[in-house]
Amino acid sequence: MTLLRMFLVQTKMHFVWYFRRDGEMMFWTLAMPVFFLVLFSFAFSDSGTSRASAFLVPGIIGAQVLSSGFWGVGVMLATFREKHLLRRIYVTPMPPWIFFASLVVYRMALLAIQALLLIAAGALLFHVRITGNPVEIVLILLLGTATFVSLGTIIGALARTTESANNVASILTVPLAFLSDAYVPIDRFPHAVSGALRMLPSTQFIETFRDVAVGGQPLARYGVWLLLLVLWTIAGTTISARTFRWV
Amino acid sequence: MLPPQTRCVFHGHTTVDRTIVVEKLVKRYGELRAVDGISFSVAPGTIFGLLGRNGAGKTTTLECCIGIGKPTSGTIRVLGLDPTRAGDLARLRPRIGVQLQATSLPEKANVREVLELYAAYYRIAPRAEEMAGRVGLDGKLDRQIAQMSGGEQQRLALALALQHEPDVLFLDEPTAGMDAFGRRILWNEVERLRDAGKTIVLTTHYIEEAERRSDRVCIIQRGAIVAEAGPADLIARYGGDASVTVVADGFVPGAALRGLGTWTKTGAEWKLATRGEPGLALAAVVTDANAAGAKIASLDMHRPTLEDAFIAITGETLGEGETE
Numbered sequence A: 001m002t003l004l005r006m007f008l009v010q011t012k013m014h015f016v017w018y019f020r021r022d023g024e025m026m027f028w029t030l031a032m033p034v035f036f037l038v039l040f041s042f043a044f045s046d047s048g049t050s051r052a053s054a055f056l057v058p059g060i061i062g063a064q065v066l067s068s069g070f071w072g073v074g075v076m077l078a079t080f081r082e083k084h085l086l087r088r089i090y091v092t093p094m095p096p097w098i099f100f101a102s103l104v105v106y107r108m109a110l111l112a113i114q115a116l117l118l119i120a121a122g123a124l125l126f127h128v129r130i131t132g133n134p135v136e137i138v139l140i141l142l143l144g145t146a147t148f149v150s151l152g153t154i155i156g157a158l159a160r161t162t163e164s165a166n167n168v169a170s171i172l173t174v175p176l177a178f179l180s181d182a183y184v185p186i187d188r189f190p191h192a193v194s195g196a197l198r199m200l201p202s203t204q205f206i207e208t209f210r211d212v213a214v215g216g217q218p219l220a221r222y223g224v225w226l227l228l229l230v231l232w233t234i235a236g237t238t239i240s241a242r243t244f245r246w247v
Numbered sequence B: 001m002l003p004p005q006t007r008c009v010f011h012g013h014t015t016v017d018r019t020i021v022v023e024k025l026v027k028r029y030g031e032l033r034a035v036d037g038i039s040f041s042v043a044p045g046t047i048f049g050l051l052g053r054n055g056a057g058k059t060t061t062l063e064c065c066i067g068i069g070k071p072t073s074g075t076i077r078v079l080g081l082d083p084t085r086a087g088d089l090a091r092l093r094p095r096i097g098v099q100l101q102a103t104s105l106p107e108k109a110n111v112r113e114v115l116e117l118y119a120a121y122y123r124i125a126p127r128a129e130e131m132a133g134r135v136g137l138d139g140k141l142d143r144q145i146a147q148m149s150g151g152e153q154q155r156l157a158l159a160l161a162l163q164h165e166p167d168v169l170f171l172d173e174p175t176a177g178m179d180a181f182g183r184r185i186l187w188n189e190v191e192r193l194r195d196a197g198k199t200i201v202l203t204t205h206y207i208e209e210a211e212r213r214s215d216r217v218c219i220i221q222r223g224a225i226v227a228e229a230g231p232a233d234l235i236a237r238y239g240g241d242a243s244v245t246v247v248a249d250g251f252v253p254g255a256a257l258r259g260l261g262t263w264t265k266t267g268a269e270w271k272l273a274t275r276g277e278p279g280l281a282l283a284a285v286v287t288d289a290n291a292a293g294a295k296i297a298s299l300d301m302h303r304p305t306l307e308d309a310f311i312a313i314t315g316e317t318l319g320e321g322e323t324e
Helices: A002-020 A023-043 A049-082 A085-090 A096-126 A134-158 A162-179 A191-197 A201-213 A219-243 B058-065 B086-095 B111-121 B128-134 B150-162 B180-195 B207-213 B231-238 B278-291 B306-314
Strands: B020-029 B032-042 B047-051 B073-078 B096-099 B168-172 B199-204 B216-221 B224-229 B242-248 B262-266 B269-274 B296-302
Touching (some): A002 A023, A002 B111, A023 A049, A049 A085, A049 A134, A049 A162, A049 A201, A134 A162, A134 A201, B020 B058, B032 B058, B032 B224, B047 B180, B047 B207, B096 B150, B150 B168, B150 B180, B168 B180, B180 B199, B207 B231, B216 B231
Parallel strands (some): B047 B199, B168 B199
Antiparallel strands (some): B020 B032, B262 B269
């Protein structure tokens, strides 16, 4: 009961301090993705804005999952350490997993808002229909979040400063957004290139999510990729837990 | 060299009658020995001041006691628990209160939220209003950290250390950057806790505060303890003589005054160095001068302070290098 209260208060505070009172954060997480959706839907509209948008809605949601892990958790943790917040928390009796869980749940809540906003924008502006099984959609989103949060935490664990965490996150997030079938269909690349890009966990996650959400595919068809994402999650969590520093 | 009895030695106290026992603590950062074999123990109901220049090893010692720093070697017990062991540390954390030197709280958090979050950490009922009142932040519960002065943030950090009524309080440079109001609040709270039998360990480089407020002072120099005793004992042992200086036309110390100590004359100024009570010597000088009809031009008395003792012990002043 008291642990639950600790978790709930901490999660609420993350939400209030780092989202609700942070106008810049609201702009980047809510306005920008919708802006990109509209912009790219028209830019890639050679076979119709609706088709482009059906590709982009899950793609941009997937890209948000990536940046949620790398920026929202990874860089955030490095900032917390640099500002000496982590060492202050470390001397309190709060179990570390409560802190991490609350950070992840806060980002998941934020992702849910982002996803609903993008889905609504896609439906209203471009008639994108989400046809997949809602349970399977939620499952693949949860798995993707777990994967990229655990990988992002490695950045937070290893980066010495906020600046270096920022650099690593940028180097990962920006190219991956374009190479993982999020904004640009990788099938336009030569076959060998797109084949290689499909080895990336980010590509596997985004394509699975898209095929389930708007492609009418069952999640079970992507068993191998799902297993690989689970393995990435286990690896990320293990490395993070071994290398994480509070001070 | 100091006589051996003043060196801080671990006297074989068990952890039962001592709140904190630190034995042969060494903390190395690469080649640098930040703490080089420190041993001390703290009795319950004591305000224990770690005094020394910046970089002497005070903060490192304190951080090792609360589990932030891992000692290179040596043993530490706080409330009988070993902060280097995860299980002990978990049992220790609810019982200690900590104010760190470099704490920054989330900028967009307000006073009430931070106090309520920490109440949740310690699994106690929220008491934000009461705590804010105690540290002079009443009426500022909705103030965000970014809009608070450094002193106000320090007082909030103090409230976070006190809120769960810890058995041991660790304060790292708690009065640095605090105004007189903040210091009064801090010392009131610290002394109230001490009077309730709790133990307070604090680092400071404000020597007057260490002298007035600590029950025991531990002087640290270059990672080692060079003296440890009550401030009055340190002053009596190392502070040197008290002095009375007088300038009075036609004044010459008589036999009775000569018996009080050593007189020297520099120009028109007579100076008495005495081991006795300087106040009494001063009164005797006034009486003598009046009896001799000597008109006193100036009269001054100096009682040795902890600063005198500090300089005698370390060969350094504390004032330098205060940029941290």
